[in-house]
Structure formats: C-alpha cells, structure tokens
Amino acid sequence: MVASGRVVLVTGVSRDLGRRFARSLAADPTVDRVIGVDVVPPRGDLGDVSFVRADIRNPVIAKVIAKEDVDTVVHMSVISTPADAGGRGTMKELNVIGTMQLLAACQKATSVRHLVVKSTTTVYGASSRDPAMFTEDMEPRRAPRSGYAKDVAEIEGYVRGFARRRADVRVTQLRCANVIGPDVSSPITSYFRLPVIPTVVGYDPRMQFLHEHDLLAVLRHATVEDVPGTFNVAGDGVLVLSQAIRRLQRPSVALPGFAVGSLGTALRRARLADFSPEQIAFLTYGRGVDTTRMRAVLGFEPAYTTEQAFADFGRSMPVIGGHADRVLGALEEQLARGAARPLTPHAGLAAGTAEQEGHHG
Template sequence: MSGAGKVVLVTGVSRDLGRRFARAAAADPAVDRVIGVDVVPPRGDIGEVSFVRADIRNPVIAKVIAREDVDTVVHMSVIATPGSAGGRMTMKELNVIGTMQLLAACQQSRSVQHLVVKSTTTVYGASSRDPAMFTEEMGPKRQLRTGYAKDATEVEAYVRGFARRRPDVRVTTLRCANVLGPHVESPVASYFRMPVIPTVLGFDPRLQFLHEEDLLEVLRHAVVTDVHGTFNVAGDGILMLSQAIRRLGRSTVPLPSFAVSGFGSFIRQARLADFSPEQLAFLTYGRGVDTTRMREELGFHPVHTTASAFADFGSNLPPRTHGSERVLDGLTRTLAAATDESRGALR
C-alpha cells in the first residue's frame, strides 16, 4: 500500500459515476486532494473535490497537472453513446483525441506516478466465434470497426504506448463489464428499462455485470495500491438474457436477425435506448470474461455477483406499461418493412 498524500486528478466528473468516484476518492485517508476535470461542472454535490473546468482535448490539461502537482490520474471520460456527446464525430474526438492529449500531458509531467484507466470489456467484441471466457491476453475475434468498441480499443492502444514511453509510471487498465445499478444511465440500462424488450430470435446471450458500487470501489482500490497491469472486472457468475428478462417481469418480442438493425434505428429515434452495432452484437452473442487476475493479482473481490447486481438494478425498476403500445407498434412496422425488403431482395 502506498503512503498517504496522493493528489488525484479525475476526468469525466460531469457524469454521475465520475462525480461519485471523485467524492469517494477524496474521502480516502490515503488521498490528500482530488481535482475533478470536465468541460462542464458536475450537477451534484462534489464534496471536498476541487473542480477545474478544462477540456482534455486541449493541451491546457498539462498546465492543470503541473499546477496541482498531480501524482495519480484516473481517466473516466471515455463515453459510450454518441447522443450524449453531440454526435459520433464529437464522441470520437472526446474519446480518442482527449485521451491522446491527456497521455501527452502525463508524459510531460514529472509528478505523475500512476495512471488508472477505466476501460471496458467491449474491447473483446461479441461474435459467434468467441471463447467461453476472454482472458486479458485475448483480443476480439472480429475487427472492431465502429463506435465505442473501436474508440475503447484505440484508447487502450495509446495507453500501452504511453506505458512503453514512461515505464516509471504505473499503468492500471480496468476492463469493466457492463455497469448496472439503481443510478446508472447506459445503453444496457436503457435496454432493460424498456416496457417491452426485443431479443434476437434463436439467441440467448450470456451476460456479466458490475455493480456501480463495485466500480467505484475497484477504482479506489486501484488508486491506493501499487498493482499495475490490465484486469477484467466483473461480478462473479453469468446471467442468460432470458433469465434476466424473466427476473424483471418484462415481456419480450423475439425479432429475426434481419429486422434487428431496423428496430435499432426506431428506438434510437424514439430515444428509448441506444442500439449501436456493438450493442446489437452483444445482445446477440453475449460475452464472458475471466476475472482470475482481478482476484489474485489486483486483490479485488466485488461485493456483488452478476446476479445480485442485476437484482439491485431490477428492484429499483418500477413496473412500466407506459410506452408499451408505441414500442409494439414500432416493432410491428419494423418487422413488416424488414420482411418486405427481404422478400424484395429474393425476387
């Protein structure tokens, strides 16, 4: 365990999980100060955290690190949805260009000793060729070409490059499973909040979840320990999609695979959920990751299993009927249009 007096900079504090982690880190006795950075102020209480309005895409972030004498950087500002960023191009800029500028600032700094990156198991992709469980040494079986998955892969590549250039800096990359909990806003959470849940006909994907409180705790754990490396982080066990939906008491509508992308467009336009290509692949094939290294090397043991994280999410989800008719109507129209298109292609 490192000594007290850490000065921690946290990116992405305008979002709920970033703000809550910054507060949790500030309360840790091993941490002296926490500086939260984002382009807009956090909406909630940040307690003892010092907020600095700064865009990590701008080289000014190097001045913030130098002025505050930061020794630990926690990068949490890789975002998953283009809608929240103002479009796909802006999302890519924030994710990839922002990470490059942040790493350049860390590389210049003489004070930075530790970099913690919140990554995602999305870097493994989701396909019919996947292993039962991905270990940290494995990569995706198909090239990741779009969206958040591609951004996260590029971010990790830049982080590895930084680690080679600055071997004196400890680098900890946390590949987190889909985060769920009562307060989480994410594509997966929005999907399970839908009044009627579409599934892909003939598929029952395996799912893993990480409870939001365990996410905050693994980030804190990574900050105050000297362990470095890349770690899969997920609650123990898996849930099949069919099990998860039954536990919510939701109705399902199985869609043939040729109709799913059209329905994804409908629910994005209706702002019900975000069905990106990687989201569709995940809800078709699922994904499992091995967490042996998390337990044995990182020394972290989540409080919640996959099942209990999902149960806590579901327990705070009131029964919904509002919007069911609109979703069912959209499903019907999408399926009819996709069927007509499929028939036309066969003529």
C-alpha cells in the first residue's frame, strides 16, 4: 500500500458512476483530496469531493491540475452513446479531443505520477473470427471503423503514447466488461429492459458482465495501488444471451440481422435503446475476455460473478404487463409484410420502455 497524501482528479463526475466513485474515494484514508471535474454539476451529493466545472476539451484543465497539485488522474468521462453527448460529432469530440487535452495537461504537470483510465472490452470488437477469450495483448480481428469502439481504440492509442513520453507516470488501463446493476443506464441495460427483446436469428452470443459495485471497487483498487498495465476486468464465467433472457422471464423475438438493424434504428431514434453497429455485432457474436492478469498482477477479485451481477440487475426489473403479446404480434406482422421495410417501435413497446426507464431512473 502506498503512503497517504494523494490528490486525485476524477473526470466525468456529472454521471452517477463517476459521482459515486469520486465520493467513495474521498472517504479512503490514503487519499487527502478528491477533485471532481465535469462540464455540468452532478445531480447527487458529492460529499467531500471538491467540484470544478471545467471542460477537458479546453486547455484550462492543465491549470486545474497545476493549481490543485494533482498527483493521480482517474479518467472516467468516455461516453458510450451519442444520445448522452447530444450527437455523434459531440460524442467523438468529448471522447477523443477531451482525452487528448487531458493527456497533454498530464504530460506538462510534473506533479502527476499515476493515471488510471476506465476503458472497455468493446475495444476488442465482436466478429465471427474472434478467439474464445481475448487476452490483453490481442488485437481486434476487425479494426473498428466508427462509433464508440473506434473512439476507445483511438483513446487507448493516445494513452500508450502518453506512457512512452512520461515513463515516470504509472499508467493503469482497465478494460471493463459491460457494467450492469440496478442503477446502471447503458446500451446493454436499455436493451435488456425492453419489454420484448430482439435477438439475431441463429446466434446465441456469450456475454460477460461486471457489477457496478465491482467497477467502483476496481477503480479504487487501481487508484490506491501502484500497479501499471492494461487489465481485462469482468466477473467470473459467461452467460449466453438465451440464458439471460430466460432469467429475466421476458419474451424475445428472433429477427434476421438486417431486421434487428432496422428495428434498432427506430429504437435509437425514439431514444428507447442504443443499437449501434458494434452493439449489433456484440448481440450476434458476443465476446469473451481472459481475466487471469486481473487476479495475478492487478490483485483484484470481483465480488460478483457474471451470473450474480446479471441476477442482481434482473431483481430490479419490473414485471412485464399484458402488452408484451401485442408487441410481439406487431413485430411479427411487420416481418410478414416484408422485413425490408424499416421496422417502427409499436406504441406498446414505447410505453413499456418508458414505464421501465422511469422505474429505474
């Protein structure tokens, strides 16, 4: 364990997980001060965290780091859905330009000694050519061409460049599996909260999950322990999609891949769920990551297995009402009329999802 006295800057504290992490870190006896940074203030209580309203895309972030004499930076502000950012262009700017400016600020600051980056297993992509389990030194079989996965690949490239230029800084990258839990709002939780779950016919993808409590725990562990490197982080075991849907006791409808894409476009426009190309690839091929290095080198053991994390998420789900059959019927009718025509979300689907999101908000 390192000596006390850390001054930690956490980005992305306006969102729930960032706020909760910063607040829990402020209670750690090895940490003196926590400075939370974001473009808008968080909705919840930050406790002993000092909030600074700042945009990491702006060079002013360098002044914040210098003024506060920050020695540890935890970067959590990478956004996974365009809707959260106000559009794909803004999302890319926040993710990529924001990270570049933050790293430039860290490079100039002689006080900075440790950088922790919350990354994602999405960086490996999902394709028919994937290995059973990705280890940290493997590359995606198909380089991402757009969206969140491309942003993450670029961000990791900039982080590697920073690590070369500032060899004196310990850099820890956490490639987290899909984070899930009762309070998580993300593309995958929105998908599982749909009253009828669309699947790609002929495929039953493998999935790994990380419980929201384990995400906070691994971030804290990486912050207070000096273990540089890149680590896959996921709960033990895998679930296949059909098992997950059965455990939620939700109806599903199997569609051709292009029809899932059409339905996904409609759901995305209606802001009911995010069906990006990488999300559809994941729902087709799935993904598995090897977590040996997480245990052996990082020294972290998740409290929840993949199954336990999903079960805890499932316990928070409301019971589906009688509209499920109507939604299934509407989808089947549209397919019968011709799946080439864009699918539109049925009123029952929209109402059911809105009702559930209100329950989870």
